[in-house]
Amino acid sequence: MNIHIDPHSWVRAHADYLYAYTRARVNDEEQARDLVQETFLAALEKINTFEGRSSERTWLTAILRNKIIDHYRKKSSVLLNADVRQAEDEQTGFFNPDDGHWNSEPAPKHFGIDDYDPLRSKEFDHILMKCMQKLPALWLSVFTMKHMDDEATDIILAELKLTSSNFWVIIHRAKLNLRACLQKNWI
Amino acid sequence: MSMGALDKITHNCKHATFLIEKKLIGRLTLREKIFLRIHLFGCGVCRLYQAQTTKINQMIRQLFLDTTKHDVKLTDEVKKEMQDRIEDELNKN
Numbered sequence: 001m002n003i004h005i006d007p008h009s010w011v012r013a014h015a016d017y018l019y020a021y022t023r024a025r026v027n028d029e030e031q032a033r034d035l036v037q038e039t040f041l042a043a044l045e046k047i048n049t050f051e052g053r054s055s056e057r058t059w060l061t062a063i064l065r066n067k068i069i070d071h072y073r074k075k076s077s078v079l080l081n082a083d084v085r086q087a088e089d090e091q092t093g094f095f096n097p098d099d100g101h102w103n104s105e106p107a108p109k110h111f112g113i114d115d116y117d118p119l120r121s122k123e124f125d126h127i128l129m130k131c132m133q134k135l136p137a138l139w140l141s142v143f144t145m146k147h148m149d150d151e152a153t154d155i156i157l158a159e160l161k162l163t164s165s166n167f168w169v170i171i172h173r174a175k176l177n178l179r180a181c182l183q184k185n186w187i
Numbered sequence: 188m189s190m191g192a193l194d195k196i197t198h199n200c201k202h203a204t205f206l207i208e209k210k211l212i213g214r215l216t217l218r219e220k221i222f223l224r225i226h227l228f229g230c231g232v233c234r235l236y237q238a239q240t241t242k243i244n245q246m247i248r249q250l251f252l253d254t255t256k257h258d259v260k261l262t263d264e265v266k267k268e269m270q271d272r273i274e275d276e277l278n279k280n
Contacts (some may be wrong), residue, residue: 007277011270020259024251033261037269044276100195100201107200108236118246125250128243146212147244148251153213171212172205175240182243 006052010040014057018064025068025144027133034092035071041063065149069159071152072141083136091176108179124186131181139174196225203233207240 015036024034041048043063050059094106098122102108116124132140141160157167203226206219215223227234261269 007273008270010273011266015266015269016260019261023259033265036261037272040269040273041276044273095201096198100199102200102232107232109241110235111245113239113242114235116242116246118242118249124246128246128250132247147247168205168209168213172208175208175243176204179236179239179243182239 004052005047005056007044007047008019010043010060014060017057018060019079022062022063022068025039025148026071027129027140031071035064035067040065042067044089044172069145072137072144075137084138087134087136087139087177088173091173091180092183094176094180106180109183109184113182118182127182127187131178131185135174135177136183138169139177142170143174146171193225197229199226200230200233200236203227203230204236204240207233207237211241211244251279 018036018039019032023029023146026032026035032158039060044061046063049084050056054062093103095101096103112124130135132143135143138160142156142162145156145159153164153167156162157164203223206215206223206226209215210223227237260280
């Protein structure tokens, strides 16, 4: 019998935390709620595997994390063609196709980010989130796993079934679009 | 190094930005390091890109460290539904 596990208090104790965790990674309120609910139900099914070596919250978060990765995987396979192609189109004009030199209009220019201290001010978080949400599902998944969760690259490759060269191309392309979006929308 | 080969390095901002991203989260080969060093020496735009993309990574990290402090909460109604589903499952057994 487990001592520190009590499904009767799960929602009260952990639902807001798990939901905030999910919302930071999944741009859809309803899907985020579903993921949290599914996490609780999945946890019930394997409650016997809880060994009390981690806290209840850590255990639930690990289950949720796998659900989120499944969600990414589904979303990126369904949407792969249309949204990736559109995002690639957005950056075709970034560089000269012959020698790879920046074209002058989309080239990086000084803007507000250069004197911005992310540790002190939160006012641009919403622009950042909006720009991230414009990325294709697959790119956002790769990007989120790497930059937010600091996941090891080989784990990301295995979980999203990518080759290493796919991975680096996605990391590069996602950042090109994200930076361009910030330059365009920063006030 | 021939002039043509040097031009290929100094002009290729697309490859330079690729290497900047790779360097931020992975490791460059010696050849890649040399490419990037020569390119950045002569390219102010890519130096600016490097500064900005590094800053963007910091912003993202900070944004997600703050995740749980953000004011994202479930309504009491949704929470009640969630707990009810759990109780239903518990009662099945």
